[in-house]
Amino acid sequence: MKLTERTRIRNHPERAVPEETEEILSQGMVAHLGFIQDGIPFVIPFSYHYDADTPDLLYLHGSVRSRALKHMASGAPVCITVTLTDGLVYSRKAMNHSMNYRCATVFGVAREITDEAEKFDLFDKMVQRYFPGRTVGHDYNSPASGGLGATALVEVKIAEWNAKARRGNPTGPDDDKPDALGSAGVIDFREL
């Protein structure tokens, strides 16, 4: 049960798009990890791996010295948010300026992956997610050939999730009137 009271979207509930969670996680470039240490929240950006074929699993990697990864691997609860900024929305009224975005938020617990073969395989898939045109043995050497060094890989088992999106145009009543003061529209980053 991934949609829970914790992940229920209270503000603009019509923007909830739980069915898009896997797509957002598949497309994202940066995951913001939230964890708690000494009663204080921390938010740290990570590159990550996600594959909709195993929708419950999200992978973060980093140095074995990383405080965030160590903390995660201890089984502490974490929250991870992936945000895609799709556009900037301008309007005839200051308050109706907005942003078009999609974001997915997941909650879960993590474990460190220590099996070398599993790590090699996941790192290779992660390279291919970020660089879909590149192939092992032709464009780059396999992770197995160079060793993993001081790189740790952590698997987050997703227990709860939801996603939210704002799409479309300005929402003000005057935004469709060409004779009203000012201008309105969308700067769509995906078309730039």
Place this chain on the structure above:
Amino acid sequence: MKLTERTRIRNHPERAVPEETEEILSQGMVAHLGFIQDGIPFVIPFSYHYDADTPDLLYLHGSVRSRALKHMASGAPVCITVTLTDGLVYSRKAMNHSMNYRCATVFGVAREITDEAEKFDLFDKMVQRYFPGRTVGHDYNSPASGGLGATALVEVKIAEWNAKARRGNPTGPDDDKPDALGSAGVIDFREL
């Protein structure tokens, strides 16, 4: 004292760029807010306002119904991270693929701004940060003319901060050798 033990960068300390914190916060588009509720970390994306003329203050806005903003305004500790993804780094070795980024992380406590004139002024500045070419009264109506509706504005007083950046090229020993297997380089998003 903004650089503290909490904000000390442990992994790749040579990537610490505290002197760039204000610039990163000024340039960012999305702030990821971390807060704690019932012992669980939450990470939520926000548009925000930041002005290097008042470097200790960062503003988030949202619905008065927002759980995150309500929680913040109660004085609970928060962490906010702004990340700029500058490029993707590809290498001749799987493990040397990387990302060029800049990120700033701040810690502080918040209060809600209730003075209407102060809110109008800050919302107007926020519109101008996101849409630098637009001017009140010409391109859009002032926030004062339309009222603030159900929009809350929260001011975070920054107590601690730091910033981190990765720049440049692949780091592998073969990455400069044109006769070695594969290819290496940077996809610089700022040049696209």
